[in-house]
Amino acid sequence: MSKRFIGARQTTVAREIEVSGTGVHSGAPVSVVIHPAPADTGICFIVSKRGRIISQIEADVRAVRNLTLCTVIGDDRGVTVGTVEHLLSALRGLCVDNCFIEIDNKEVPIMDGSAAAFVDAIDEVGVRELATPRKFIKVLKPIRVQEGDCWGELTPHSSFHLDVEINFDSPVIGRQRMALDLSPGAFRQELCRARTFGFMRDVEMLWKSGLALGASLENTVAIGEDRVMNPEGLRYPQEFVRHKMLDAVGDLALAGAPLLASYRSVRGGHRLNATVLKSLFADADAWTVVHAPMVREAPHVAGYDASLGMAAVQFAANRN
Ligand SMILES: [Zn+2]
DSSP: OOOSOTTOEEEEESSOEEEEEEOTTTOOEEEEEEEOOOTTOOEEEEEEETTEEEEEEESOGGGEEEOSSSOEEEOTTSOEEBOOHHHHHHHHHTTOOBEEEEESSSBOOOTTSSSHHHHHHHHHHOEEEEEEEOEEEEEOSOEEEEETTEEEEEEEOSSEEEEEEEEESSTTTEEEEEEEEOOHHHIIIIITTOOOEEEHHHHHHHHHTTOSTTOOTTTOEEEOSSSBOOTTOOSSTTHHHHHHHHHHHHHHGGGSSOEEEEEEEESOOHHHHHHHHHHHHHOTTSEEEEEOOSSTTGGGSTTOOHHHHHHHHHTOOOOO
């Protein structure tokens, strides 16, 4: 029997994977190649133009440049990558700690509006364990951010628990709340296929502003006055709140390592998720970096945190 806790080591993708599609805001074609990376790289975007690397941008909350409709990260010279949240969500959801993401345009492709295509791509090559212990960001005290009637809160927890509530003034959505402990299995089954959504009444305004140019029923759940406009209907009960959970997993991946925390969000979105993370990192007493124990004997070691063994199992790379 292995003495290692499953999931105690950092991971990367087993080999490179290419995914191509269209940017939802630009409408432009884009291709991303996810490359394996060594331990402690984290997730790092490599922006290329006509085959030449023009910037390297870490998926880190300090690199966030815009949060109006999607999460945009960038460097100091104005090079940006937008709509990163669904790809980051798939990587965090499947416990990929390290990779380089080479991208040849300004926006990650929207695919079908969910994280399903990225999950399929990662599954095609698999996840590989590295020799280095997995790193976590352990939340030590509650951090709460309130903005009007929206609020988000991180509290200490032994794994990563997510509890999201939305409330839209639309009979199609209304109030939805869902909670789960994140694991690759739960991410695959409950969240990864939930699509982004938008209101028909907003589309014209977005198009006039040069946004959502690539949005269609192929990649967005379109909400009319009293019904979903997509002929195929919804993929899950409460698909809307599930998509907000998928977004939150991706936005919180900008912490740079998996969180040991419970996250509750009410009427939130990309902006609130990023503000909560920034507030966490602004308070040095609120968090610490911990490493997963590598051997079962670890509980006998002084100062060992028993909860980490469980967390390591929660974050185990699922090799199905
Ligand atoms: Zn989204």
